[in-house]
Amino acid sequence: MTRRILIVANPHRADTVAAASVARAALTSAGVESCTAFDAAVDAPIEAALVLGGDGTMLHAAHLTRDAGIPLLGVNMGHVGFLAELERDDVAHAAQRLASGDYEVEERGTLDVTVIAPDGSAETAWALNEATIERANPRTMLEVAVEVDGRPLSSFGCDGVVVATATGSTAHAFSGGGPVLWPNVDGLLFVPLAAHALFARPLVVGPDSVFAVEVVERSSTSGHVVLDGSRTFDLAPGGRVEVRYGSERVRLARMSDAPFTERLVRKFHLPTTGWRGDGHARVHEEER
Incomplete structure (x- = not known):
């Protein structure tokens, strides 16, 4: 063959x-x-x-x-x-x-993403790096409510939010102030973007958890769901995005x-000047 x-x-x-x-x-x-x-x-x-x-x-x-x-x-x-x-x-x-x-x-790891319109119709997709919910109008805030595992966590106005894999932690999530996750970490990273809230810090949950983000009906702008920086879905007020750890x-x-x-x-290009790990290891071996 x-x-x-x-x-x-x-x-x-x-x-x-x-x-x-x-x-x-x-x-x-x-x-x-x-x-x-x-x-x-x-x-x-x-x-x-x-x-x-x-x-x-x-x-x-x-x-x-x-x-x-x-x-x-x-x-x-x-x-x-x-x-x-x-x-x-x-x-x-x-x-x-x-x-x-x-x-x-x-x-x-990957993300399985479900985008649910206000009328209940749904579309499914996936991402390797991240799913980003962004404001459609750059002149106003996107009002969102955040849910983890079926329970409400917080609501706030923001430029958007990012839900990323460990692979995507060094991409859009990193630029938004999120932590770097090593690739062997199976989990989901949540990073708010310029959120107007006291509690709006990056979160990391396990692979069995599910993040949901709703654009609340009072939001003065609709949103866009952007997967890996390329594929886009519209998200009107009242719409919802569910993100879970991918099946593939x-x-x-x-x-x-x-x-x-x-x-x-x-x-x-991180500076490592001053690190003496190799030298200490050699000295330890010579002493033995």
Whole structure:
């Protein structure tokens, strides 16, 4: 059976188009056929995806391959690239490692989202990073009521709220003042955005809990539900959003066993001057 690997790249950027050509050549030399989302045939299964771009491209690839459940290997062609495993100089190497199966798989939690209109009609969707409820009119506050596990928690005016996974904690939730959650934390993070309330702090709940956010009827503006920064649903006053831990996971291909701490330091350029952990460890070993 022919082996196939999907290449997902931003077609509007010259550097990602060039990187895709390098990846195709590397896969061909390894005896693996490459394809894109436009020419992938249903009768030829795809075993993995090589994603060339930033976090936005990774999120697009996650949605594109959701039903296939294949591992995604990201090569960062953007800025921070938290979801990517390698950098832009590693395209050929990434393709070769992916073709040889030389990687581990890390599973990331997702969100299942239900958007309920005032008339009771509902739409369902999912997200890898976050579900954001934003005000439709930037000149006025969005009035919301927040519920956890079927019980009211608080109500306030705000610019919006973010419900995120651990993966999404370093994205929109982080910019809104939320904490960073390590990827192995199974839970939901709630971050109010510019809330006018005494109790409006980020919250973290377990994977069995459910957040609900209602746009109260007195709100002078309606809202938008934005999933992973791209898919949008309208939310009129009286509407409701329910967010729970997802039933399915996204699989990321990893080629390094470096802990998340190192990724955080590298991506955010955090200063570690003065740390003597390695030195203390060596001294301790020599004393023994």
